[in-house]
Amino acid sequence: MNKTDTKAVVLDIADLEVEFHTPTGPVHAVRGVNIQVKAGETVGIVGESGSGKSQTMMAAMGLLASNGQTSGRVTFEDRNILGLPIHKLNEVRGRKITMIFQEPMTSLDPLYTIARQLAEPMVVHGALSWKAAKAKALKLLELVNIPDPERKIRSYPYELSGGQRQRVMIAMALANDPDVLIADEPTTALDVTTQAEILELLADLQKRLGMAVIFITHDLGIVRKIADRVYVMKDGEVVETGATGTIFDRPEHPYTRMLLDAEPTGSKAPVVSSEPILLEAQKIRVEFALDSGFLAAPFVLKAVDDVSFSLRRGQTLGIVGESGSGKSTLGRAILNLLPAYGRVVFQGDVISGKSRSAMRDLRRNMQLVFQDPFGSLSPRLTVGQIISEGLLVHEPSLSAKDRDARACQALEEVSLTPAMRNRYPHEFSGGQRQRIAIARAMVLKPDLVVLDEPTSALDRTVQKQIVDLLRDLQTAHGLTYLFISHDLAVVRAIADTVMVMQRGKVIEAGLTEDIFETPQMDYTRELIGAALMGQQNLDAG
Known part of the structure; x- marks a missing residue:
């Protein structure tokens, strides 16, 4: 008993x-x-x-x-x-x-x-x-x-x-x-x-x-x-x-x-070296000055410390590491959403240091899916309005009917019904809200998508659907992904290359299978071991 x-x-x-x-x-x-x-x-x-x-x-x-x-x-x-x-x-x-x-x-x-x-x-x-x-x-x-x-x-x-x-x-x-x-x-x-x-x-x-x-x-x-x-x-x-x-x-x-x-499966073949480089990051550094108390000098936190990488068209780079390792901060720095040192080149254009107005036309081609969908979805707008909001800015010539049709199509692509476009974010589960956030990014058909924990709120069955969806969209439109996640099973299924971060630094990088099968660093082995332990708990049934 x-x-x-x-x-x-x-x-x-x-x-x-x-x-x-x-x-x-x-x-x-x-x-x-x-x-x-x-x-x-x-x-x-x-x-x-x-x-x-x-x-x-x-x-x-x-x-x-x-x-x-x-x-x-x-x-x-x-x-x-x-x-x-x-x-x-x-x-x-x-x-x-x-x-x-x-x-x-x-x-x-x-x-x-x-x-x-x-x-x-x-x-x-x-x-x-x-x-x-x-x-x-x-x-x-x-x-x-x-x-x-x-x-x-x-x-x-x-x-x-x-x-x-x-x-x-x-x-x-x-x-x-x-x-x-x-x-x-x-x-x-x-x-x-x-x-x-x-x-x-x-x-x-x-x-x-x-x-x-x-x-x-x-x-x-x-x-x-x-x-x-x-x-x-x-x-x-x-x-x-x-x-x-x-x-x-x-x-x-x-x-x-x-x-x-249910478990995300499959793998992604590396892109060929002849594919053009879409994004290049050189010696990216992000620092925050934190209050150390009365009369004390500010404490400088190096959230991202001298990170460099390049991303070819059609490639998916998975960025993994513990909470606080700097992976999300790096993603925002790449998109010029926060001050950073270093140099970022997107489609041959140096975007690091560009003003907000200068970045406006580029935003259509560089989309971000946030980790916390409820915080990024306006509670005052319907789902249809949220998804089509970017179309108002970047495709102003579209009629209201055409925008609505595009919103319906985007919802269907993420396994939600078009009728849901008349509802508000609070009426959905966490997983459904994340799919809405993905639909909002994908409706513009961008070249680069930074996905910050896009499946973290989703159950395994929906994770499989989202991984399949992202693969299909990538194949159909030549999309390039920067995929930030702590879920190593999802990263292994969707990314062809992996970068491991710890305390703001890249400690290991390479092809996905090489990283998972023969990790070189103790920290990487610990991450993979912890992920395997969770799966063994499930497989024991």
Whole structure:
């Protein structure tokens, strides 16, 4: 018998229904879901993007968008918290039940330091003084392995990498020692080595505090490793549930078997040397002057340190490394989106140092897909308006009808239906929002696309679709990709060359198969080993 079988149920979700009212009619996101969570256990909720797994827990926490409507029961401490007034609900959430969100940049206030944002819930819910709360905040940053915590605690969210921001969110959720921790894709933005550290941290804290953990994820390898029980969701319903070992060893539902079999596959042949060089970067360096405190000299952080490479037309260069290694900063420097030293040549034109107005005509041919789609999609525009926005700027002669047709085509290319163009970003799952962001970039048919973690929020089945889509678009239009990712399985499937970064420097580069089969550096071997460990957890089923 599982040791959690005799423990009390701390959270009981019964007959939960979630419906969104949209201009094209109601969307039934969750259909009669029943989930029980016992004290001290870890429950995994898995399913594809749009399956309803995140919306289930958002509804339980009273965090649905204004057009969302719920029914059913969510029982915590012998009372139904579904539909409680905000002041009553706040007595529970943030203190008894906390949540780590999938997209940290939208959850952190850009106007406040990390210290202020970590301390506030401890002051509001934990009755600590500001001084005591800030002292505990520093310890929390140390717990979640934030490098140089004394400096980072004085930083603002934009000064941290995506992985560091996610770790801040984890620290914030743990601040008041909750009874139930809801983790919505908490390791999505993290590299494989940091994923392992965070999972170990959560396991240690769970054991110490006796808290229950609800782990929402598309990463079945993680679920296999940490969960006691699993709920599999599809189209807003639970289609299978059971002990983790049973689900992985003897899945009964065809959908569960399909999820277990999903993995990006294939490889990309290197481009021939006769292909022209599209992009050349020479000795790129990006530095940030950080505040070191009163009367102290600013600390200069070398985020990118003397990086050079060239990219031929049709090539895909995968850039890998841990969070904070400088890979995303390098991508933005290449696109002249932040000040940098060095020289960037695009299509024979030196673009480094060009003004914003001088770059305007080039932007059509140089597109960026951001890591955090919700932060880059305007909440005030429909999906159709978001996708066609670039056409207004770069193809002003197109009629409204033609722009709408192009938006519909772009949605279909990323496996979304044209009818979705009338909906708003908040009505979609994280994975669907990422596909919208990709459609927005691809609608202009650029020559170079910088893809910053484009599949990080996606489940494996959709990752395969996106990898296939990117391959097809590359073949059809001769596209060149700079593919930034911590997911080595995806990088191996899509990139023909790989560059490994650590602390702002390139420590190893070469053909993809050479890097994966015969890595030369210890750091590269550690990254590949951590990725293989996650896959072995999945293959063990």
